[in-house]
Amino acid sequence: MKMCKFMFIMNFLFLFSMFMFLLGLYFMVMNLVFMFEWELFELNSSMILMLIYMDWISCFFMGVVLLISSMVFMYSKFYMEGEVNLYRFMYLLFFFVVSMLLLIMSPNLISLMLGWDGLGMISYCLVIYYQNVKSSNSGMLTVLMNRVGDVMILMSIVWMINYGTWNFMLYNMYMVNDYQMQLVCFLVFMGAITKSAQIPYSPWLPAAMAAPTPVSALVHSSTLVTAGVYLLVRFSNLMYGMFFMKFLFILSVLTMFMAGVSANYEFDLKKIIALSTLSQLGLMLMILSIGLDLISFYHLLTHALFKSLLFLSAGILIHLMNNNQDIRMMGNLIYYVPLVVVIFNISNLSLCGMPFMAGFYSKDMMAEVFLMYKFNWLVFFFFFFSIGLTLSYSLRLSWFSVVSFFNMGVCFNLYENVYMMLSMFILSLMSLIGGSVFMWLMFSIMHLIYMDMIFKFMVLFFMMVGMMFGIFMYKLNYLIYGMNLYNFMWGMWFGVNLFTYGVILNFLNKSFYMLKVYDLGWFEELGSHGIYKNIISLSNLNLFIQFNNLKSYLFEMFFLLLILFLIF
Structure with a gap:
């Protein structure tokens, strides 16, 4: 019965993707843009709105996402058929697609944040799906690096309250040279390069290969890693000519080159394909940074x-x-x-x-x-x-x-x-x-x-x-295997070591030292364990006195009277 539900979902996604392709073609021919708006509540003269923005760009992208997700659902039904938690996996996959659709349709940073954060949260659940140490480490690296981008989007939401609305589509033509909008665009740019895994946030993308292969097919083609590129395409009219676009150009070129070199030294099949995704993302962002946003979207x-x-x-x-x-x-x-x-x-x-x-x-x-x-x-x-x-x-x-x-x-x-x-x-x-x-x-x-x-x-x-x-x-390969050059090429220019071990190794060493010296050392000796040992020794002394003869009590009484006599 449940499998029939998933087949229904798969067929629905496929038919809906065909509908979105036709709708996008209609919008393109008729040059139409639809915007649906619901006011939820008002806060300090700023309206909290739920917005849906439909044009041919969003329709085509939604059609591609829905087509790929429907094929992944059909594929997963048989690829994961021996799994105990198959239905949980399918539900997570479905909500992952819904989060991406919500991000595509949102011209509002508030509603966009729902899809953006939904992608990050559900991707963490999917990366740790196999529940082992490697999956846990990969999931933690993925979610922590993506949280940096989430914080940047939250800061841009806070800053855009000055304008009275979070609908960034209204600012495309009118606030190009505004200084405060440059700050908002810079925060969006920082969020986008973390989601699209550009240098220095590249190590999380090959690490996310710990997820099942159908998840990788969805994540690395049209959902999680492309969210940053799609957001920059939407902000491209505002960002063109700003100072950080040159910075984006340098980062994307280096990312493209680094991923291409690392893929030639990798032997893990999924990681090679992940590094090729990283290379193509660098290519898209490099073309976008010189103002060719439509070709980048293509x-x-x-x-x-x-x-x-x-x-x-x-x-x-x-x-x-x-x-x-x-x-x-x-x-x-x-x-x-x-x-x-x-x-x-x-x-x-x-x-x-x-x-x-x-x-x-x-x-x-x-x-x-x-x-x-x-x-x-x-x-x-x-x-x-x-x-x-x-x-x-x-x-x-x-x-x-x-x-x-x-x-x-x-x-x-x-x-x-x-x-x-x-x-x-x-x-x-x-x-x-x-x-x-x-x-x-x-x-x-x-x-x-x-x-x-x-x-x-x-x-x-x-x-x-x-x-x-x-x-x-x-x-x-075999000549330089023992050299640091091999580790440099294979390890994404030491990026894996720098941004994983390099960030947390000192903290782990300090915490291990404090555990040995304080928690298992002096605090243990002076605290609970030391008090316990003293109580045991005193109770043993008392027990020895109680089991001894009358001479011990008389000696103790005489000693006590002597002390009282000397004091008073």
Whole structure:
């Protein structure tokens, strides 16, 4: 009966996603924007409102989120079928999607905070779902780093009470140069980079891989990590030209480069895909920081489609290989699960930017538009080389899963589930045609960019350079394994150590010292344990006196009388 409810929810989400796509298309053609407003109560002449803002951007994004979540529900029904707490998992997943929809529809920072905080709280519950030490540590790292962004959003809510309303859509055109609005935008910017895991908040994103794979497919494609990008897209008219957009540009370029290098040294399948998500988030925010918010949103939609498919296909490989995530144990899987490997490589090639797949249209457009801006050679190098590293770790994944030898043990059971494959087939279809469809819809005037041949082929050239660099790093892997350079590359530029151990290690050492010296030392000796020992010794003395003969009582009485005589 309960499973029928979940199938109903899955079908409802899928139909609702189709409705949102059609509604977004209608809003785009008719150039419409709807805003629904309910006044809850009034506080100090500031009205607390519940707002829903509907335009083609929110409708398209909600359609993508609902489509992916419906496929994840279908996938989870069979992926998690042996779990004891399956229904709790499904409910958490449903409320996670509802929180994201609430965030998308909210132009008000108060109602947006409900979705924003709901995402953080439920993501913590999903990361610690397996209830072991690793999941607990990963969940705590995730929730504490996200709380920094939550505090920034709360501070922006407090500051915006000066304007009389928290509806930031009303300020897009009129308060661009206002000094106080710059402070609000800076706080929103700080909240967005924590949610989107930019440097220095990057370590929580690979750590969140402790969650089940269907959660990772939802989190890393269209919900939690994209919330920061979506918020910056909404604030882009206010933020364009402000001082911290240059800061965002530097952070996003470094994040993109760092994630690409780290992914080439990682052997955990889910962490490689998580680092690729981090690289793509850096790419979106870098394009957004130079004022191309619509192209950034376009890549956000296409990335959600193929990244969710990549996680779902990786989840099947992990599930079938006895929960093994080490890519060195895989190989030659095309002979065992051909359909899964084909879909896995479709999403992988779409991530690379293979021509005429979903990722090609957005990435090629971003690269060619970027060439038309005036930046120095170092920025150009980091940008194009990071795109090349995407090809490097994607082909590395394909090599280990398809070409290399099968290194798993003899006891394995490889098969393909029909319903799991159905959800992946729908997403693979979107990964093939989604990029072109969204480009035809969103850019009514086609972007035909004319360049010299050397610039036109620069994207392809740097992709080849990145692929060769990835092969070179793999060959040098065993030479630099014992060096700190390997830990630097693999450990996200020491980010994991700096922002986990580096923050709490001194406090843990001090607390351990205080535990040994005070709690288990002097406080124990002078406190409860010391008092207990003294009472025991005195009671033993009293017991000895009571069990002794009359001579002891007489001696004690004589001694007491002697003391009284000497005193008085």
